[in-house]
Amino acid sequence: xxxxxxxxxxxxxxxxxxxxxxxxxxxxxxxxxxxxxxxxxxxxxxxxxxxxxxxxxxxxxxxxxxxxxxxxxxxxxxxxxxxxxxxxxxxxxxxxxxxxxxxxxxxxxxxxxxxxxxxxxxxxxxxxxxxxxxxxxxxxxxxxxxxxxxxxxxxxxxxxxxxxxxxxxxxxxxxxxxxxxxxxxxxxxxxxxxxxxxxxxxxxxxxxxxxxxxxxxxxxxxxxxxxxxxxxxxxxxxxxxxxxxxxxxxxxxxxxxxxxxxxxxxxxxxxxxxxxxxxxxxxxxxxxxxxxxxxxxxxxxxxxxxxxxxxxxxxxxxxxxxxxxxxxxxxxxxxxxxxxxxxxxxxxxx
Amino acid sequence: xxxxxxxxxxxxxxxxxxxxxxxxxxxxxxxxxxxxxxxxxxxxxxxxxxxxxxxxxxxxxxxxxxxxxxxxxxxxxxxxxxxxxxxxxxxxxxxxxxxxxxxxxxxxxxxxxxxxxxxxxxxxxxxxxxxxxxxxxxxxxxxxxxxxxxxxxxxxxxxxxxxxxxxxxxxxxxxxxxxxxxxxxxxxxxxxxxxxxxxxxxxxxxxxxxxxxxxxxxxxxxxxxxxxxxxxxxxxxxxxxxxxxxxxxxxxxxxxxxxxxxxxxxxxxxxxxxxxxxxxxxxxxxxxxxxxxxxxxxxxxxxxxxxxxxxxxxxxxxxxxxxxxxxxxxxxxxxxxxxxxxxxxxxxxx
DNA sequence: TGTTAGCACTCTTCCTGTGCGAGTGCTAAC
DNA sequence: GTTAGCACTCGCACAGGAAGAGTGCTAACA
Numbered sequence: 001x002x003x004x005x006x007x008x009x010x011x012x013x014x015x016x017x018x019x020x021x022x023x024x025x026x027x028x029x030x031x032x033x034x035x036x037x038x039x040x041x042x043x044x045x046x047x048x049x050x051x052x053x054x055x056x057x058x059x060x061x062x063x064x065x066x067x068x069x070x071x072x073x074x075x076x077x078x079x080x081x082x083x084x085x086x087x088x089x090x091x092x093x094x095x096x097x098x099x100x101x102x103x104x105x106x107x108x109x110x111x112x113x114x115x116x117x118x119x120x121x122x123x124x125x126x127x128x129x130x131x132x133x134x135x136x137x138x139x140x141x142x143x144x145x146x147x148x149x150x151x152x153x154x155x156x157x158x159x160x161x162x163x164x165x166x167x168x169x170x171x172x173x174x175x176x177x178x179x180x181x182x183x184x185x186x187x188x189x190x191x192x193x194x195x196x197x198x199x200x201x202x203x204x205x206x207x208x209x210x211x212x213x214x215x216x217x218x219x220x221x222x223x224x225x226x227x228x229x230x231x232x233x234x235x236x237x238x239x240x241x242x243x244x245x246x247x248x249x250x251x252x253x254x255x256x257x258x259x260x261x262x263x264x265x266x267x268x269x270x271x272x273x274x275x276x277x278x279x280x281x282x283x284x285x286x287x288x289x290x291x292x293x294x295x296x297x298x299x300x301x302x303x304x305x306x307x308x309x310x311x312x313x314x315x316x317x318x319x320x321x322x323x324x325x326x327x328x329x330x331x332x333x334x335x336x337x338x339x340x341x342x343x344x345x346x347x348x349x350x
Numbered sequence: 351x352x353x354x355x356x357x358x359x360x361x362x363x364x365x366x367x368x369x370x371x372x373x374x375x376x377x378x379x380x381x382x383x384x385x386x387x388x389x390x391x392x393x394x395x396x397x398x399x400x401x402x403x404x405x406x407x408x409x410x411x412x413x414x415x416x417x418x419x420x421x422x423x424x425x426x427x428x429x430x431x432x433x434x435x436x437x438x439x440x441x442x443x444x445x446x447x448x449x450x451x452x453x454x455x456x457x458x459x460x461x462x463x464x465x466x467x468x469x470x471x472x473x474x475x476x477x478x479x480x481x482x483x484x485x486x487x488x489x490x491x492x493x494x495x496x497x498x499x500x501x502x503x504x505x506x507x508x509x510x511x512x513x514x515x516x517x518x519x520x521x522x523x524x525x526x527x528x529x530x531x532x533x534x535x536x537x538x539x540x541x542x543x544x545x546x547x548x549x550x551x552x553x554x555x556x557x558x559x560x561x562x563x564x565x566x567x568x569x570x571x572x573x574x575x576x577x578x579x580x581x582x583x584x585x586x587x588x589x590x591x592x593x594x595x596x597x598x599x600x601x602x603x604x605x606x607x608x609x610x611x612x613x614x615x616x617x618x619x620x621x622x623x624x625x626x627x628x629x630x631x632x633x634x635x636x637x638x639x640x641x642x643x644x645x646x647x648x649x650x651x652x653x654x655x656x657x658x659x660x661x662x663x664x665x666x667x668x669x670x671x672x673x674x675x676x677x678x679x680x681x682x683x684x685x686x687x688x689x690x691x692x693x694x695x696x697x698x699x700x
Numbered sequence: 701t702g703t704t705a706g707c708a709c710t711c712t713t714c715c716t717g718t719g720c721g722a723g724t725g726c727t728a729a730c
Numbered sequence: 731g732t733t734a735g736c737a738c739t740c741g742c743a744c745a746g747g748a749a750g751a752g753t754g755c756t757a758a759c760a
Binding site for chain 1: 722
């Protein structure tokens with residue numbers, strides 16, 4: 001048996017209807033609501049074929065049909081093939097970042113909120129992750145007698161800061177001198193390289209070894225607990241709006257997955273740095289998400305690192321809408337993270 | 351009618367049982383499970399009295415009784431009066447902060463996780479909030495040609511950082527000089543005072559006005575969008591473990607309340623800076639939380655600011671356990687935030 | 701006077717059976 | 731190839747009934 005154009009059209013109608021309503025759709029519904037020009041009996045025959053082909057499932061004999069993961073896959077593929085659909089509400093993404101927000105983490109949090117409220121699904125935004133960051137500047141700032149703040153600037157603009165203890169009689173100027181030396185010596189190194197080089201430096205810069213030793217402890221500690229990527233989540237409770245999650249057990253499983261941010265980040269980040277992915281049901285590879293779909297897009301920062309934005313919803317997700325919103329949002333974030341720091345907004349590039 | 355000792359004992363048994371099981375408790379249960387030496391009939395009479403006094407509710411005529419908010423209040427008050435109960439598992443709090451964690455936000459996140467996993471309820475931890483912070487150090491760190499990082503250290507140890515644009519030909523030494531001047535001039539000011547003083551400073555430090563202007567923009571912007579307190583939440587999904595929230599609508603309401611962190615912070619922070627509060631059901635003042643209780647404790651930082659840790663659970667919460675865990679955790683955090691920065695851990699306070 | 705045993709009564713919960721409606725599959729006619 | 735018709739299936743909602751838990755009341759007892 002073969003898929004012909006008519007089968008495709010009917011399948012699409014079924015998916016559309018199921019996405020809208022969430023209840024199994026019957027032959028009569030398709031024949032009446034969608035101008036197919038066919039009677040329900042014909043639709044029934046086609047549906048029977050589609051089921052045999054693996055595109056439809058039947059919860060029980062007298063219920064309608066629901067689309068299988070395979071059907072969604074076909075649907076999404078044809079959606080993507082025909083180009084990203086400009087959605088009615090997509091342009092409203094643009095309005096949501098009017099006020100300048102400086103901190104990257106704030107932007108990410110905000111993006112997650114906007115994304116979830118636009119899509120009405122759960123949104124996840126991951127901070128960029130690229131190659132291992134390389135040191136650019138190390139600066140020690142005195143906070144009080146006996147303690148100093150370490151500020152480390154890397155080429156990714158990622159800033160790690162922490163307080164270390166120093167001798168009370170080290171003053172600001174000394175700290176500045178140490179900072180300069182460290183910056184000169186360690187610029188361009190990765191953090192792990194810096195770790196290896198520090199003992200040597202400590203030997204050479206005797207007299208300030210106490211400061212450096214504190215720093216060393218900080219570095220090695222930072223190594224073993226690497227600052228994980230920032231994960232922002234929005235709209236976890238949205239998931240409860242869908243009958244798929246009216247079962248409390250399911251809801252709990254889902255929510256506790258959302259709480260373990262590391263695992264979640266791993267799942268959302270997925271297999272690669274693809275610009276765009278749609279994973280449907282079992283394709284997510286996570287048993288807890290067997291009836292979820294994950295749509296992700298990426299955005300880039302100045303250094304060329306890729307961040308990820310994603311939407312998690314039921315498999316009967318409004319794919320076209322979600323895809324177009326993610327698309328817009330990805331571009332918007334890329335613009336923010338690349339454009340804003342290079343030039344004044346009123347000037348042109350070049 | 352009066353409360354006598356026996357009524358009190360029976361009420362306590364009812365509350366204990368209801369907290370344990372979550373189902374209305376009958377007279378027979380009390381008479382058999384708790385060694386009262388009384389028959390179920392007697393208990394019934396007492397229960398009838400307790401209901402008349404407003405301590406018990408009856409869902410329907412042939413169900414057992416459940417404690418009212420008033421009953422919990424009595425229960426908690428007597429609990430607090432008799433001193434904080436040392437709980438079997440409370441000491442395990444101590445183990446959870448073994449590895450040094452430096453960033454305050456990380457500590458707070460971690461505390462929320464630990465708190466929720468120990469109590470099996472939802473935990474909320476708020477960063478300290480005190481008087482308006484006063485500037486201690488301002489440091490400009492060159493990141494790349496044309497941009498610098500502003501690091502502001504306040505007496506609360508709160509660090510605000512952001513990137514500003516500077517002229518490409520300003521070098522690190524100049525930035526350091528500017529930083530020193532700024533620190534000297536502005537130390538001890540609040541942020542808003544600094545805002546007012548900056549124009550004057552810009553006039554005086556001509557030549558570097560471009561840097562300062564960028565800084566000025568940063569300050570004024572920071573003023574209008576004050577960095578809100580950090581809110582960490584843990585174990586939101588724990589709430590679904592309790593039959594009280596097997597209703598999806600209730601669960602959704604609760605969860606979406608958890609998502610609006612600002613509002614949540616306001617609720618948890620509550621009325622004052624009391625060391626310890628227990629708000630039961632309606633006492634929370636939030637309709638969505640009519641069948642929740644909120645227990646909070648506070649911790650202090652070096653500057654004497656108060657942070658808040660809280661646990662949100664069903665009204666039939668294991669109060670004594672929660673109170674003792676919160677108590678321990680509060681002390682632990684206070685120790686971390688005050689002790690650690692003052693002295694080496696191996697030394698005694700002088 | 702306080703306590704207890706006994707009993708009728710109430711109300712929920714669970715189970716079962718039944719009718720209804722939605723939807724299918726098949727067959728025969730067009 | 732399409733469609734109308736019909737028998738059939740299955741879930742769902744609802745009603746009725748049995749079981750169980752728990753109460754309130756009364757009368758007897760220490």
